[in-house]
Amino acid sequence: MNDTSSPPSTRRLVSYFVPLALQAASQSLSYPLIAMVASHGPGGALNLAGVAQANLVMFLVGTLGAGLVTAGMVFARTREGYATFVRVNRLLGFSTALLQAALCVPAAGHLLFGTLLGLPASIEAPAMQAFPLTIPLNLLFYARNPYQVQLYNHGASGRASIATFSRIGLIMLLAPLFCSVGLVGPRWALFCQMIPVGSEVAISWWYSRPFVAGLPGHTGVAPTGRKLLLFTLPLSLGGALMTLSGMFLGAVIARAAEPERMLPAYYLAVGLANPVAYAAHRVENVVLAFPPRSRDDNQTLRFSAAAGAILALIPWLFLLPGLADWYYLSLQRLPASDLPLVRTTALMLVGFPFTVALRCHREGLAALKHRTPTILAGDLSYMVALVVVATLCLTLQAPGNVIGPIAMATSNLASLGMLVFLLRKRRDDGGPPVAPVVNEEG
DSSP: OOOOSSOOOHHHHHHHHHHHHHHHHHGGGHHHHHHHHHHTSTTTHHHHHHHHHHHHHHHHHHGGGTTHHHHHHHHTTSHHHHHHHHHHHHHHHHHHHHHHHHHTSHHHHIIIIIIISOOOHHHHHHHHHHGGGHHHHHHHHHHHHHHHHHHHHTTOHHHHHHHHHHHHHHHHHHHHHHHHTTOOSHHHHHHHHHHHHHHHHHHHHHHHHHHHHTOOOOSSOOOOHHHHHHHHHHHHHHHHHHHHHHHHHHHHHHTSSOHHHHHHHHHHHHHHHHHHHHHHHTHHHHHHHSOOSSTTOOHHHHHHHHHHHHHHHGGGGGGSHHHHIIIIIIISOOOGGGHHHHHHHHHHTTTHHHHHHHHHHHHHHHHHTTOHHHHHHHHHHHHHHHHHHHHHHHHTTOOHHHHHHHHHHHHHHHHHHHHHHHHHHTTTOOOOOOOOOOOOOO
């Protein structure tokens, strides 16, 4: 066990954060491969759209457990806390599966995909074919949680990332294989997605075994399942709000002028900004693993600001003349006349990862104090600001490709402001301290 009496070095923070950032950013790499398996079946790109909608609904329902990893990093540091966390994780996993199963009933599925989402029959059919298979897929994601939490808590972020990279590598092998032997279409796309996730769970379990075996006993009152649920559910509701905010923003842009040009421009630019923003979200893990030792300890705040600033520059690389032509025009088949729209959108998104990093730093501080309703208040502020600003931009007839960046920047700042205000207002009102991380990887 390393000495935790002194502040962690910058090198230690970087070595913990970088694997997590790579893990988060790489999550989106697998979906184009899954889409390839779907689109090679009868129906072509319509299958791709159906699988995408099935995954979207799966992730929306799965936000019921959106706060579990954070809860595990706070509570699953003892044998009793870990056992309670596993029970709560299993409860929320099976609850999610039941909700998904209810949506597999034909009448309910048609109401969701055909009526509420407004999908045409040609896309609704492959979505409903794929959706039942998202039930075991989501259960695998839940099964991964306890093992990944132990890796995060013990500084083994590199091993957690290896598990995720193995999943991506296996998908890269399986997707062309499935296509070559004719295992294509919506259902096979989900199988192609499910098998590598199962391998990720198995590798995470293998790496986490020594950490689970070495957990200490609880010295005070062990956390109850009710306490973990009360901690987790506000985070879950906040995760649902964040998911809905993206859907709402797309709907607003679709109602602006020239949606057939503005939507692709926005999604292409945000398609590079989002993986970087996902990486910035891992700042919260850093705060939970290396909690401040006093009110004046701003080391993780400085690190979060630096990490957010560096990450914000990455999407700009794709605006360089040669790289922009290759990625946007050759690879993504964007018409050359629309490249200026993408450039404008990408330039306006430059502050997005930076504000996400600062917001997630404050969310980490709130989680350390067991104040997840404060995090939910920040998410509510995000959603309200997004709805107001996006609607106002639409009313003022702003171009669709700039509505997204303006709304996202304003929303992140509103959420950050709410978190700063509430944490300062009740800064003495916190939960018990969280033990510093035990760095087992160097």
